[in-house]
Amino acid sequence: MSEAAPGERDPGLQPERTRLAWRRTTLSVTVAAVLGMRTSLHEGPSAAGIVSCALCCALWLGFLLLAHRRIRALATTARPAALSPRHATAVTLCTVALAGCAASLIV
Amino acid sequence: MIEVLRNVRLWFAPVRVRDEGGTPDYRFSLANERTFLAWLRTALALIGGGFAVDQFLPDLRWGWRVGLALALLAAGVLCSLRAVNHWIRCERAMRRGEDLPVSRFPALLSLVVAVVAVAMVVVVLFGWEG
Numbered sequence: 001m002s003e004a005a006p007g008e009r010d011p012g013l014q015p016e017r018t019r020l021a022w023r024r025t026t027l028s029v030t031v032a033a034v035l036g037m038r039t040s041l042h043e044g045p046s047a048a049g050i051v052s053c054a055l056c057c058a059l060w061l062g063f064l065l066l067a068h069r070r071i072r073a074l075a076t077t078a079r080p081a082a083l084s085p086r087h088a089t090a091v092t093l094c095t096v097a098l099a100g101c102a103a104s105l106i107v
Numbered sequence: 108m109i110e111v112l113r114n115v116r117l118w119f120a121p122v123r124v125r126d127e128g129g130t131p132d133y134r135f136s137l138a139n140e141r142t143f144l145a146w147l148r149t150a151l152a153l154i155g156g157g158f159a160v161d162q163f164l165p166d167l168r169w170g171w172r173v174g175l176a177l178a179l180l181a182a183g184v185l186c187s188l189r190a191v192n193h194w195i196r197c198e199r200a201m202r203r204g205e206d207l208p209v210s211r212f213p214a215l216l217s218l219v220v221a222v223v224a225v226a227m228v229v230v231v232l233f234g235w236e237g
Contacts, residue, residue: 014137021144028151035158042162082136082198088143088191089118095147095187099154099180106161106176 015074022074026067032098033060039105055101063094117195128202139197146190149216153183171230175223182219 036056040049066087074080157179164172189212196208 010134012134014134018137018141018144021141025144025148025151028148028155032151032155032158035155035162039158039162079133080137082130082133083140083143083194085118085191085195085198088194091147092187092191095150095154096184098151099157099184099187102154102158102161103177103180106157106173106180 010078015077015080018080019071019074022067022071026064029060029063029094029098033057036098036102036105039102052101052105056098059094059098059101063091066091066094111192114192114195117199118191127199128204131201135201136198139194139201142197143190143194146193147187150183150187150190153179153186157183167230175226175230178219178223182216182223186216 033056037053040052040056043049070083070087157176160176160179161172167175189210193208193210193212200207
C-alpha cells in the first residue's frame with residue numbers, strides 16, 4: 001500500500017470521486033442483475049432459467065471484480081493512471097451481455 | 108462508419124492510445140472516466156427498466172410488453188457501447204490536445220426515452236384490459 005503523502009492529496013478529491021462513481025455503478029449492476037435473476041426464476045426452476053440465473057450471477061461477479069481492481073488502483077496511488085481501454089471495454093461487454101441475457105429471457 | 112471501426116479496434120488495443128500525443132493531467136482522465144461511468148449507469152438503468160417492464164406489468168398484452176422491454180434493452184446496449192466509444196474519443200482528443208468530440212447521442216437518447224414514456228402512458232390508459 002503506497003498511500004499518498006498528506007501534502008500531495010488532490011484538493012479536488014478526484015480519485016475519491018471516481019472511486020465512488022465506481023461504487024454507484026456497482027450498485028446499478030447489482031439492481032439490474034437481481035432483476036435478471038428474478039426474471040429467470042420467475043416461472044419456477046427450469047434448466048434454461050437456472051442457466052440464465054447463473055449467467056447473470058457470473059456477469060455480476062465479473063463486473064464486481066473489474067470495479068474492485070479499479071477501486072484498488074484508485075485508492076492506493078496518489079496520481080492514478082487513466083483507465084485502460086481494455087478495462088473499459090470489459091466493463092461495457094458485461095453490461096451488453098446482461099442486456100443480451102435479459103433479451104433471451106423475455107422473448 | 109470507418110471511423111467507428113477504427114475506434115472499435117482501439118477498444119482492444121490500449122497501447123495504441125498511449126502512442127498518441129502526451130499524457131493529459133490525471134484529473135482530466137478521471138473526470139472522463141466518471142462521465143463514462145455515468146453513461147454506463149444510464150445504460151444499466153435502461154436495462155433494469157427492460158427487466159422491470161417484463162416483470163411488473165404482467166397484465167399487458169404480450170406484444171406491447173415484449174416490445175417495450177426490448178426497446179429499453181436495445182437503448183441500454185446502444186448507450187453502453189456509445190459510452191465506451193465516447194470515452195475513448197475524449198481520451199484521444201485530450202492526448203492530442205484537440206477539442207473534445209461533440210455528439211448527437213444525448214438528444215437522440217432523450218427523444219427515445221420520451222417516446223417510450225408516451226408509449227407507456229398510452230399502454231396504461233388504453234391497453235391494460237387487452
